[in-house]
Amino acid sequence: MNNFSFYNPTKILFGEGQIAKISAEIPANARVMLAYGGGSIKKNGVYQQIHDAIGEQIVCEFEGIEANPEYETLCRAADAVTANNVDFILAAGGGSVIDGVKFIAAAAHYEGDRWDILTKGGKVVKSAVAFGSVLTLPATGSEMNSGSVVTRSEYKAKLPFGSPLVYPQFSVLDPTTTYTLPMRQVINGVIDPFTHVMEQYLTYPAGGALQDRLAEGILQTLIDIGPEAIAQPENYEVRANVMWCATMALNGLIGVGVPQDWSTHMIGHELTALYGLDHAQTLAVVLPANLRVRKADKMAKLVQFAERVWHIQEGTDAEKAEAGIAKTEEFFRNLGAGTRIEDYDLDASIIDVVIKQLEAHGMVKLGEHQDVTPEVSRNILNAALRSGNPA
């Protein structure tokens, strides 16, 4: 096990009706900006519940944070924070809104070119506006971590930053707010945390016996209840467990002291930036192909994954590894996600373009061994092209 430090001060308020408690979490004299996306919170009652709880503290609202939050949009919001003397931001929405608010919080206090925050990394962030969140779309884990991903369409760029200064002070997770989500979002909300776990788990054995068990526990829960989350939109227990899985998948705990991969995410980010696929759709496409192409390097953990998570006991190691990958791809497909590039009306011509963008963004040594070069990424994209085409 590698040395690590772990720190996560976000307070979670979980369950039906918890939005009413946020007034106790926000300083009484705070001037609050309410930030959200396309307005779905006005339809599902969340907007009203927030106003009932802290309406008199809201000095301005910022609507229109996009599904992949746009740099220019977020800069306008940061300007509004300054103009309105806002000292607390409440993010209401999914991971994009929360990611966006993390950038807004840092950018509002940043002196210099705000693009630095994404190109030089979170270390340039020395201060940020305090914020909390009301989560309505479980998937990314942003509600309990200090990372954020921001898109700048004019550059075809989707870049991450992280800083301990951008942990939400609190996050409300009310499973009933997810009942009205579009089905595509629910599917994404199972695949995204599943892949987050895989990025931290499916590398090589590194003495993290407990981390492995915890990761496997999240994977097994998602396998058990993912289909139910789609079949039974108002099953509180199921939606509650999916929501909590998504948070636990990326709050730092399962990744402490062990190697991490994240190449699936980095390749996927380019697919979103170039072709507009949902984040989770890109993961459903890239993850199985990535595991197939790098099977030899990941063999020990692939066998463990197959045995413990999919209960595959028969066959050689290589057969178990492939069976575990096939089960994973089948799981994604059965949820309703395309797992091949051609499922999204794209073809082999995109591969050169994606590779060029990876190179442009410095994503040339990805993965737990930093050996996922553009050539390996090309092999992964080739393996992801069409069904019946495993590497």
Place this chain on the structure above:
Amino acid sequence: MNNFSFYNPTKILFGEGQIAKISAEIPANARVMLAYGGGSIKKNGVYQQIHDAIGEQIVCEFEGIEANPEYETLCRAADAVTANNVDFILAAGGGSVIDGVKFIAAAAHYEGDRWDILTKGGKVVKSAVAFGSVLTLPATGSEMNSGSVVTRSEYKAKLPFGSPLVYPQFSVLDPTTTYTLPMRQVINGVIDPFTHVMEQYLTYPAGGALQDRLAEGILQTLIDIGPEAIAQPENYEVRANVMWCATMALNGLIGVGVPQDWSTHMIGHELTALYGLDHAQTLAVVLPANLRVRKADKMAKLVQFAERVWHIQEGTDAEKAEAGIAKTEEFFRNLGAGTRIEDYDLDASIIDVVIKQLEAHGMVKLGEHQDVTPEVSRNILNAALRSGNPA
């Protein structure tokens, strides 16, 4: 799943050599008290490492916090905090030292009778001295939670308190500090976290699918590596995983949103207060008997425990439940712990005495249904009396 709030701001610094990093975690102008137990930290190098890191900030030391920290001792330490204008306490030791420092931290700021903190509960605590810890004996989880148990021998009392004001600001977990532990402590360090998990897991189904999987993951890890921790004292990976299991077993995460039992602990506390058994020894005695006596109420989770943790697939539900309990008791015995009252040179005559103390301490409605009355506790103690005597 029940509504819950979760908040745990303790920073963990994990791994060999991490003690050197504590100077960055303690305010530069802080006046530090170093608090510890019987002096084992002077033999294993921890004392020197602490002095190397922050020696010039230590204005006083308090040695002699007992294995079950004594109220009178801790009050003297709290007086020393005040007398020396201490504004940061560093606890170095196991759960007893850290529990003790939590009480010292609260008592030093408490105006009124300090006994209130234990009899009226942590809600009377309005302020506490900041503190951190260097853990040398993994078992209790105190290094990453806000609970504490204090003994007052003159009253034969061992009572808990908890307050969000007594989270350690940081805790250092260096597995190499555990290499020289006496074997009894290593055994305790497996049984204590195992039982902590069981108190939060082995109740009744309550929709906590993820919590169940995480709890089962800790149990399986302890079953896998517990024997190795005893056989291979200097196996870093094994000791690291035991240490991290102990922390994760009681940092709040696996118990959110689900019912909890804790009757094994409450009965066990009386055995320690009356007869001096180690805390974990009391758990090894009470847990199997408790599960047997309350088998009917706990049947669904006992079957799940047997199937998922012990891989028992044959038999009726009742047979699986008993097999899981028997495996647990066998696991404790194979580690080297006595699991019956008679293993500790005690006999049936203690039962009346224990029941009287439970009644005196208000422990008359224990367990997840508050139906563990003194009569049920008596049945549990009878079932725990001697080997070959299951209820």
